[in-house]
Amino acid sequence: MNELLPQPEHDHFRAKAAASEHPRELIIDLLRAIQEHHGWVPDEGVELTAEILGLSPLQVEEIATFYDKIFRRPVGRKVIHYCDSICCWATGGEQVAAHLQQKLGIGPGETTADGAFTLLPSCCLGACGDAPAMMIELKLYGRLTPEKIDAALEKEKD
């Protein structure tokens, strides 16, 4: 995952930016593409985005640091977002968070020693009817129990 952006995607974004009346609107797509390939967005990713879209690195940085799903620091191979909003809280969300921390041996915001998972609290995931819930990358897991959490971690470990 050292590559910032594969050449075909690089070309795709350059062509799209050249054809767009407002290239800046591609900023989230581009940052997400870099993150998809590199795992997170390093300084070079901010600079590359700025260069492709004709912006200053600062104009990109103020976007990259605003959104909580854009990572400006290294994360594990997969990121776990556990919901700590009201519906999950009301149905055992705190126990889910505690179980995840105990099972992975890390606190919120930390990455496991083997680099497999980063654990992050998240606001409402839009799965309120299936609370308590978490997302591993973009996959949703609902109605969590300790057993379901263990099974999900086992499945997602790579």
Add this chain to the structure above:
Amino acid sequence: MNDYPQILFKNRRPGETVFLDGFRQTGGYQGLEKAIRAMTPLEVRETVKRSGLRGRGGAGFSTGLKWSFFPADQPGDKYLVCNCDEMEPGTYKDRQLLMADPHQLIEGVILSAWALQVSEAYIFIRYAYEQEARNLERAIAEAKDAGYLGTDILDSGWSLRIHVHRSAGRYILGEETAQLNGIEGVRPNPRSKPPFPAVKGLWGRPTTVNNVETLADVPHIITGGAEWFKNLARNGDGAGTKLFGLSGHMERTECFELPVGIPLREVIFDVGGGIRGGREFKACLPGGASTPYLTREHLDVAMDFDTLEAVGSRFGTAGVTAFDNDTCMVAVTLNLIRFFARESCGWCTPCRDGLSFIQWLLEEIEAGRGNMEQIEMLKHQRRNITGRSFCALAEGAMGPLDGLLRLFEDELEDHVRKGRCPFQ
């Protein structure tokens, strides 16, 4: 459970997504055909106004009135933005629609774009809804192939492009002007209003922002008529059906399409199956994290915008989160305030500093370290923030705090007197 009329959810089956064929078999795109072939854009806007449709994203503003401020006849670039940020805790209804029947939204966007005479529409969708975004992209491609989208739609000479904008988190993006900044690729702090988006929106051009469910209702209003839509509601002043997302301590925490004006009692005890484990109902958020609590005394209130405002709350998004009798309302409010404080964009002082201060006060009281003076400080903060923040985020955060101070002040005092949370 009653047999409620199903309009938006008529094609909804567990685990299935209906695409073009299934959608057309049940009358899909007939509203669009009727509008383009037999009506003028103005007639569509007037029909929507007469139907009484109010915004389903939480604010409940009249859709027809909002559209009447839009300069549909003005030449040049104009935009329609569909808000699918859906990040208000307790709200998951738009997701259900996009998983069940994404063409409902696409037809709504096309028809509304035609009524407003715009040629470019954006669907802004939150990070977590990747499968829903893919469903939309497939539906857009199918609509294009079928001639409902693209150039010269249904031989009208009018063209439309729909873009799907995937976001990357943060609740503030649901605020319409922050969302416009998000689409443009600038830092998504909210913009000052006026100028309103109808005058100066995306790239400084006239723009209207509507919720997913609101737009999906439009084709049905055109097909069935304004009177029919209005009469779907249970109460005289209401209009239409509403997607209710049930959550919290109810037996059946699912999403249901129910008539506007349905009493809260019926939602919780009939549709929701009552409170889990035979416990008693204590309180609920009637429409998302920013709506003041309702309690047992409100069980017979009609679930609609004006009726809930009359009892000091709001209909919001109709995401109903119920709490049983063993729930500490100080702890509930602390959880909600933590959410708002963390999601504050930091632009204005009442929100950035005020919400953190309220969070600290509630943490102290909940932990048993509070005093009576701090309860007065909570009231002081509520007064200081209400009406004084830059956008609706902090105003929304005052909803649960207001409910706590108005309905559960005795619980706050009990924490202070006992020096601990009485529910632990």
